[in-house]
Amino acid sequence: MRNTWYPRTVPLRTAYWAVIFAASMTLACVPSADETAAVEPGFQDGEGKGDQFDSQRTYEVLLTEPFCDTCTNADKTYLQANSAIIARVIEMIDAATISVDVAQFTFSVREIEDAMYRAKARGIKVRLAIDSGQNRDGSLARRMATNGVDVRFVKGADIGGNNRFGLLHSKFMIVDGRALLSGSNNWSSTGITINEENTIVVRSVTNDPLIKAFGCHFDAIWASNTGASGECSTDDARFSPSSAGRTLLRDGIRASRTSVDVLMHHLLFDDLIKELAVAAERGVRVRIIMNVEDRHAYTGPSWNRFHAAGGEIRYKQNNADAFQIMHNKLAVVDNKTLLHGSGNWSGSGFFNNYEFYVRYRNQAVVTPFVGLFARLWDWSLSPQALDEGWSAARQHHGANTVYFGNLHAHFEESVEGKSWDDGELKRSDVLGGELFSVLDELAGRPAARYAYEYARDQGKMDFMALSPHVVDDRASDAANHPNISELGFEQLIATSRAVSRESAGRFVAIPAAEWNTNSAGNHINIFGTDVLCKVERDRFDVLYGEFLSERVDNGERPLLQFNHPRTFRRHDEGLLGNWDQIFDVNLLEITRAAERRQKFNDFGLDDYPPMSEVRNSWILGEAVPSREVVSQTLFNLDQATRPYLRLMEVTIGRGTEIAHENAQNPSWVQRGEEMERFTRVQSDWEYYLLHGFRMAPAANHDNHYANWGTGHSSRTAIIAPTLSEQSLLTAIDRRQVYASEDENLAIGFYAGGRVAMGGELSTLSDHVSVKFHFSDPDYDGPFEVRVYRGTVGQESVEEIAHLTGAAEGQWIEQRVSLPTKGTHFIYIDVNETGVERMAWTAPIWVERL
Numbered sequence: 001m002r003n004t005w006y007p008r009t010v011p012l013r014t015a016y017w018a019v020i021f022a023a024s025m026t027l028a029c030v031p032s033a034d035e036t037a038a039v040e041p042g043f044q045d046g047e048g049k050g051d052q053f054d055s056q057r058t059y060e061v062l063l064t065e066p067f068c069d070t071c072t073n074a075d076k077t078y079l080q081a082n083s084a085i086i087a088r089v090i091e092m093i094d095a096a097t098i099s100v101d102v103a104q105f106t107f108s109v110r111e112i113e114d115a116m117y118r119a120k121a122r123g124i125k126v127r128l129a130i131d132s133g134q135n136r137d138g139s140l141a142r143r144m145a146t147n148g149v150d151v152r153f154v155k156g157a158d159i160g161g162n163n164r165f166g167l168l169h170s171k172f173m174i175v176d177g178r179a180l181l182s183g184s185n186n187w188s189s190t191g192i193t194i195n196e197e198n199t200i201v202v203r204s205v206t207n208d209p210l211i212k213a214f215g216c217h218f219d220a221i222w223a224s225n226t227g228a229s230g231e232c233s234t235d236d237a238r239f240s241p242s243s244a245g246r247t248l249l250r251d252g253i254r255a256s257r258t259s260v261d262v263l264m265h266h267l268l269f270d271d272l273i274k275e276l277a278v279a280a281e282r283g284v285r286v287r288i289i290m291n292v293e294d295r296h297a298y299t300g301p302s303w304n305r306f307h308a309a310g311g312e313i314r315y316k317q318n319n320a321d322a323f324q325i326m327h328n329k330l331a332v333v334d335n336k337t338l339l340h341g342s343g344n345w346s347g348s349g350f351f352n353n354y355e356f357y358v359r360y361r362n363q364a365v366v367t368p369f370v371g372l373f374a375r376l377w378d379w380s381l382s383p384q385a386l387d388e389g390w391s392a393a394r395q396h397h398g399a400n401t402v403y404f405g406n407l408h409a410h411f412e413e414s415v416e417g418k419s420w421d422d423g424e425l426k427r428s429d430v431l432g433g434e435l436f437s438v439l440d441e442l443a444g445r446p447a448a449r450y451a452y453e454y455a456r457d458q459g460k461m462d463f464m465a466l467s468p469h470v471v472d473d474r475a476s477d478a479a480n481h482p483n484i485s486e487l488g489f490e491q492l493i494a495t496s497r498a499v500s501r502e503s504a505g506r507f508v509a510i511p512a513a514e515w516n517t518n519s520a521g522n523h524i525n526i527f528g529t530d531v532l533c534k535v536e537r538d539r540f541d542v543l544y545g546e547f548l549s550e551r552v553d554n555g556e557r558p559l560l561q562f563n564h565p566r567t568f569r570r571h572d573e574g575l576l577g578n579w580d581q582i583f584d585v586n587l588l589e590i591t592r593a594a595e596r597r598q599k600f601n602d603f604g605l606d607d608y609p610p611m612s613e614v615r616n617s618w619i620l621g622e623a624v625p626s627r628e629v630v631s632q633t634l635f636n637l638d639q640a641t642r643p644y645l646r647l648m649e650v651t652i653g654r655g656t657e658i659a660h661e662n663a664q665n666p667s668w669v670q671r672g673e674e675m676e677r678f679t680r681v682q683s684d685w686e687y688y689l690l691h692g693f694r695m696a697p698a699a700n701h702d703n704h705y706a707n708w709g710t711g712h713s714s715r716t717a718i719i720a721p722t723l724s725e726q727s728l729l730t731a732i733d734r735r736q737v738y739a740s741e742d743e744n745l746a747i748g749f750y751a752g753g754r755v756a757m758g759g760e761l762s763t764l765s766d767h768v769s770v771k772f773h774f775s776d777p778d779y780d781g782p783f784e785v786r787v788y789r790g791t792v793g794q795e796s797v798e799e800i801a802h803l804t805g806a807a808e809g810q811w812i813e814q815r816v817s818l819p820t821k822g823t824h825f826i827y828i829d830v831n832e833t834g835v836e837r838m839a840w841t842a843p844i845w846v847e848r849l
Contacts, residue, residue, distance in 0.1 A: 067762030166352025459709015540604020588621035653702030696842035781834025
C-alpha cells in the first residue's frame with residue numbers, strides 16, 4: 001500500500017483567530033484531568049485495539065508543505081495553481097455516485113464549489129454544513145444556497161448565554177459513505193496554499209466504523225444537536241462538544257515512552273499542558289511547534305513546569321501580512337501513533353465547538369507526519385534563536401554535533417562449527433605484514449563485545465555497527481559460509497545495547513546485518529530492526545516489498561545502505577571483473593560465463609521491469625545492453641527502495657587487506673609506479689544520484705580484522721543532537737551524513753538558510769544560496785572546497801565552484817544557479833590538501849518549480 005503526501009494551503013481572517021482565542025480563554029468551568037488517572041484500555045502500552053477494518057482501508061496523506069517559510073503572494077499563486085488538496089477534493093466529488101456531505105468552517109475555493117454544482121446536477125445528494133459566521137452577504141456558502149445547494153449554517157454550543165456560541169470547526173467530507181477526507185484544512189485561499197495544513201483521505205468499504213462515526217458526527221451537525229455529537233465517539237475517533245477528545249489526547253500523552261511531538265495552532269488547555277510536563281518529567285522528549293505570533297501568550301505555572309522538565313518549544317515564522325499560519329492540530333507519539341484533529345487543544349475546542357480528534361496507528365499515515373514535524377522543527381526557531389537573530393541554519397549547526405564512526409564491520413564468531421560471521425581475530429603491524437592472533441585480548445569476552453569496546457577505546461570512534469553476514473538458510477551451504485542465526489542476532493542486539501548503556505553517552509554500539517551475497521547482486525546493510533532478515537538471497541524484490549514493509553507495519557524503522565558498489569569498471573582495460581554494468585558491447589565478449597551472469601543485477605536491478613524482462617537475452621548475447629532499459633529500471637528500483645534507502649558507501653573498504661593499526665587512508669592505492677585516489681564518488685554514487693536516488697555518502701571500512709577504527713583513517717560522520725542509537729538512526733533517516741577520509745573533519749552544509757545536508761528545498765527562483773563551515777582540531781594546513789551541482793535525468797555532475805585557501809571555522813556562502821526547472825542536487829567536497837584527506841557531504845536536493 002502506497003501513501004502519498006504533498007499539497008498546499010491558505011489562511012482565513014484575523015477575526016477568525018481572534019474568535020478562537022477569545023472563546024478558548026473565556027471558557028469558565030472545564031473538567032480537570034487527574035494527572036495520576038489511569039489511561040483507557042485502548043491506550044495501554046501506547047497501543048490500542050484495532051477495529052478490524054484497517055486492512056480494508058487505503059490511506060493518503062496530503063500536506064500543504066509550502067516550500068516557502070515566510071511566503072509571498074507569488075508563492076501563494078503558484079501553490080494554489082498546483083494544490084494537490086484541491087485536485088483530490090474535486091476528484092472525489094466528481095467520482096461520487098450517491099452523496100457528498102461536507103462540513104467546513106470557511107470555504108472560498110471556487111473550483112470545489114463548481115465540482116459540488118456538477119455533482120448536484122448529476123443527481124448526487126449534496127449537503128454543506130458550514131459555520132454560522134459564513135451566513136453573510138458575499139460569502140461562497142450564501143451563494144451556493146442561493147444556487148440550490150442544500151446548505152445549513154450551524155452554531156456550536158451555547159457559551160453561557162448572551163448570544164455567544166461555539167463554532168462549527170470540523171473540516172471533513174464523506175463521499176458515498178465509503179470515503180472520508182478530514183484534517184486541519186479550511187477550503188480557503190490560504191488553507192490550501194501557504195498555511196501548514198494537512199488532510200487525510202481514507203477509502204474503505206460500507207459500514208467502516210471510522211467513516212460511520214464521522215457520518216454520525218455530520219448528522220449531529222446537520223441537526224444542530226450539540227449534545228449528540230459526542231455520542232458518536234468510538235475508541236479511535238472522538239467528537240466535540242464533549243470531553244471525549246480531551247480524554248483521547250490525555251491518554252495518548254500518558255502512553256508515550258520516548259517522544260511526543262506536537263504541532264498546534266493554539267495550545268491553551270491547562271490540563272494537557274500539565275500532561276506534557278509530566279511526560280517530560282518521565283524522561284519523554286516533548287517538543288512543541290507553535291506560531292511565532294503567539295509566543296508571549298504561553299505563560300503561567302503549567303508552562304513553567306513544562307520548561308523546567310526539559311520540554312522544548314520552537315516557533316514557526318509566518319508572513320502575517322498574508323495571513324499565513326501554521327494551522328496543524330496534531331501530535332505524534334513515539335513516532336508510532338498520530339493524534340490528529342480539527343480542533344485546537346483548548347476549552348472551546350473540547351466543549352463548545354464541533355470538532356473531531358482521531359487516533360491513527362497505521363504507519364502509512366503516521367510516517368508523513370513524522371517527516372512533517374522534522375521539517376518544521378528545523379525551520380522553526382527557539383526563543384534563544386529569535387532573541388539572538390539566528391537563522392534556522394545557525395540554530396541547527398549549534399544544536400547538533402558531528403559524530404564519527406563506522407557503519408560496516410565484521411567480527412569472528414562460530415557456534416558448533418557453523419560460522420556466524422567471517423571476521424578474524426588477527427592483526428598485523430604493517431600493510432601486508434604477517435598476521436598474528438589477538439585471541440588473548442578477549443579475556444573471556446564475547447567477540448562482539450570485544451569489537452565494540454576496541455572501537456570505543458582504541459579506535460576512538462563515537463559509534464560502530466557490527467554487520468554480520470546473513471542470507472536464507474540452505475543445507476547446501478558450507479559450514480564456513482558466514483550466516484548469522486536468529487539466536488546470534490539476538491545476542492548481538494543484547495551485547496550492543498549493553499555496551500551502549502555502559503558507555504554512558506560516549507559510544508554507541510549499533511546492531512546491523514549485511515544481507516545477500518556478492519555474486520547475487522551485492523550486499524546491503526540493514527539497520528533499525530530487531531528482526532533478522534532471512535530473505536532468500538538475490539530476492540531484493542522480497543526484501544523491499546515484503547520484509548521491510550512488514551517491519552514498518554510493526555512499528556520499526558528499517559534503513560538501508562548500499563555496500564561497496566561496483567557499477568562500472570575502474571579503468572577501461574579488459575572486460576573481466578566483478579563490476580555490474582557495461583554498454584556498447586555484446587556480453588558474450590566477457591569470456592567467463594559466471595561473470596556474465598553477474599552483470600546488471602546489483603541491489604536488485606534484475607528484479608524490476610523492464611530489466612527483468614530482457615536481461616537474460618543480454619546474458620545470452622542475443623541483444624546488447626540498453627541504457628534506456630537500465631534508466632527505466634533504475635527509476636523503478638528507486639521507487640521500491642525510497643522508503644528505506646539512505647546511504648551508499650563511496651570510499652573503498654580495504655577491511656580484508658588493512659590489518660594494521662596505522663590509520664591508513666584507504667582511498668590512496670598503488671597503480672603502476674604511482675599512487676592514486678580511488679573512490680566510488682563519481683563512478684557509482686553520482687550515477688545513482690543522477691537517476692533520482694537520494695542517498696548520503698558513507699565511508700566503508702568493512703573490517704575483517706581486529707583493528708576497528710585504527711586501521712582506516714576514514715569515517716562516516718553523522719550529524720545528530722545527541723549520541724544515542726535512536727538519535728543516530730534518526731539522523732541517518734534524514735541523510736544528515738557524510739563520508740570523510742579523516743577521523744574528525746567537521747562540516748556543516750546548508751541551503752536557503754534553513755535546510756541541512758540531506759534535506760530538500762523547493763524554490764521559484766533560478767538560484768539558491770548555500771553556506772558551509774568546516775573545522776578540524778588536529779589539522780592547521782590549507783583547505784580546498786569544491787561545489788558540485790547535478791540535475792536528475794542528466795548525464796553528468798558539474799563542478800560549479802572551486803575555492804582554494806578556504807578559511808577554517810568561518811561560514812562561506814556560495815550562490816548556485818539552477819539553470820532549468822526540475823530536481824537538482826548540490827554537494828561539496830572538502831580537501832585538507834596538506835595531508836590529502838577529503839570529505840564529501842550529503843547533497844541538498846533543490847526543486848526549481
